[in-house]
Amino acid sequence: IGDEKPAEEEEQAPDWVRDLRRKNREDQKRIRELEAKLQQTQPQQAVPRLGPKPTLEGMDYDSQKYEAALEQWYSQKRQVDEFQSKVKQAEQQQMQAWQAKLEAYGTAKQSLKVRDYDDAEATVQEALNTVQQGVLLQGADNPAMVVYALGKNPKKAKELAAITDPVKFAFAVAKLEAQLKVAPKKTPPPPEGAIRSTAPISGAVDSNLDRLRAEAERTGDYSKVFKYRQQLKAKGR
Numbered sequence: 066i067g068d069e070k071p072a073e074e075e076e077q078a079p080d081w082v083r084d085l086r087r088k089n090r091e092d093q094k095r096i097r098e099l100e101a102k103l104q105q106t107q108p109q110q111a112v113p114r115l116g117p118k119p120t121l122e123g124m125d126y127d128s129q130k131y132e133a134a135l136e137q138w139y140s141q142k143r144q145v146d147e148f149q150s151k152v153k154q155a156e157q158q159q160m161q162a163w164q165a166k167l168e169a170y171g172t173a174k175q176s177l178k179v180r181d182y183d184d185a186e187a188t189v190q191e192a193l194n195t196v197q198q199g200v201l202l203q204g205a206d207n208p209a210m211v212v213y214a215l216g217k218n219p220k221k222a223k224e225l226a227a228i229t230d231p232v233k234f235a236f237a238v239a240k241l242e243a244q245l246k247v248a249p250k251k252t253p254p255p256p257e258g259a260i261r262s263t264a265p266i267s268g269a270v271d272s273n274l275d276r277l278r279a280e281a282e283r284t285g286d287y288s289k290v291f292k293y294r295q296q297l298k299a300k301g302r
Contacts, residue, residue, distance in 0.1 A: 099232065114145070118138055119131060166202055170202060174209045188215070188219055192223055197234055200234055204239065211245070215241075225241070274294070
C-alpha cells in the first residue's frame, strides 16, 4: 500500500533496522500526543460579538423593523452569554488542571529528597522562558526529575532553551526524559561523634568520667577524658 513495504520484507530486515523503525513509530506517536496537548490550550472558536442594542429611533420608528432587530439582538446576546459561560468554565477547568499539575510537581520535588533542588530549579527558570517551562511541566511524565537533571546540567538546559518551537521543544524534552537515569544515593560516612569507651562496663557509675565527658562536650576539648581513661586502663578498670 503506497510506499509501505510488504510484511515479508519487514521480517527479512535486520534486527537493528526493525528496532529503529519501532523507535521511530514510538517517537512519532509521542509527538502527536504532545501536539494534541498543546492544541488544547489554543483557542479554536471565533469570539462572537454583540453590537449595540437597536432603538426605535434607529429603525426610523418602524415598529416591525425594530421588533425584528430587537429579537435578533437578543438572540445574539444569548449566544454571547453562552459562549462567555463556556469560556469561563473552560478557564476554571484549566486552572484546576494546572493547580493539580503544580501540586503533583511539588510532591514530586519532595520525593526526590535532594538538598539542592531549589538551586537546580532556579537554574532552569533562568534558562527557559515561560512557555518552555509550561510545556515542560505539562508534557513531561516526571517534570520534577527533568528540572533537576537540567539544573545539574546547565549546558543541556541552554541547548533546550535555544529550541523556540513549542512542539520541537516538547519532543526534545520527551527524548531527554527517556534518557534520564536515577543514580543510587551514596551513603555518607558516619559522623564523628563523642568517643565511646571500649572498656568493660562495670556495675558502678563513674561520675568523674561523666563529668569530664560533659565538660568535653561543652568545650570541645577531650584531652582530660583521654587522660582519665588512660589512668583507668592503667589501673585495670
